[in-house]
Amino acid sequence: MRNLAPLALAAVMAAPLAAPALAEEAGRITVTGEATVMAAPDIATISLGVTTTGETATEALRANNAALSAVLDRLTAAGIAAKDIQTSSLSINPNFSDYTSSQRGKIEGYTAANVVTATVRDISKLGEVLDEAVADGANTLNGLSFGLADPKPQLDAARKLAVADAVARAQLLTGAAGVGTGRIVSITEGGGYQQPGPMLRMAADSVPVAEGQTGVTAQVSIVFEIAD
Secondary structure: OOOHHHHHHHHHHHHHHHHHHHHHHHOEEEEEEEEEEEEOOOEEEEEEEEEEEEOOHHHHHHHHHHHHHHHHHHHHHOOOOHHHEEEEEEEEEEEEEOOOOOOOOEEEEEEEEEEEEEEEOOHHHHHHHHHHHHHOOOOEEEEEEEEOOOOHHHHHHHHHHHHHHHHHHHHHHHHHOOOEEEEEEEEEEOOOEEEEEOOEEOOOOOOOEEOOEEEEEEEEEEEEEEEO
């Protein structure tokens, strides 16, 4: 029994020390602030390509190469730099006829498809670029999106507003609970992102496009101590 006494005494002395740590952790509030800053986009990304057919895979690919070369030449002539044009997919597939679930069918020709992604840095020419690309052989348009070449200024502004939103939320919640907001324990930034908000704009004598606005959003989580 003599050997157990020091252990029991140590346990009794340690118990009061754990309580303040638990109380301190409980006296905190975590809030998340979010803000979005809208801006007119200054770049557009288009995904377009050429789909061709032929009796053989070689014929289909040759026809595709010729049509796509014309499209690429027109994109270059429109002022799009080589670094802003990239092949995103290339495929050659057989075309089957008389296909059933029990029979694969007979190959009757091939289809070649080549899709490129191009960044247009002069949005005023976007409608013209689309018109000319289609006229020169592009028969596939997979998508069009708008963005900002340098979103950092808008993102920094959104970060400041997100922090202000978090502070306001913390003060609202603690005030409703009859307590105050203490010092900041930690600040954690969430992922920023862009979200488009279209506004219709007609490009004269060319394809109508929705240039719109781009929303840059920031999120911030802040941990506050609760003041009595």
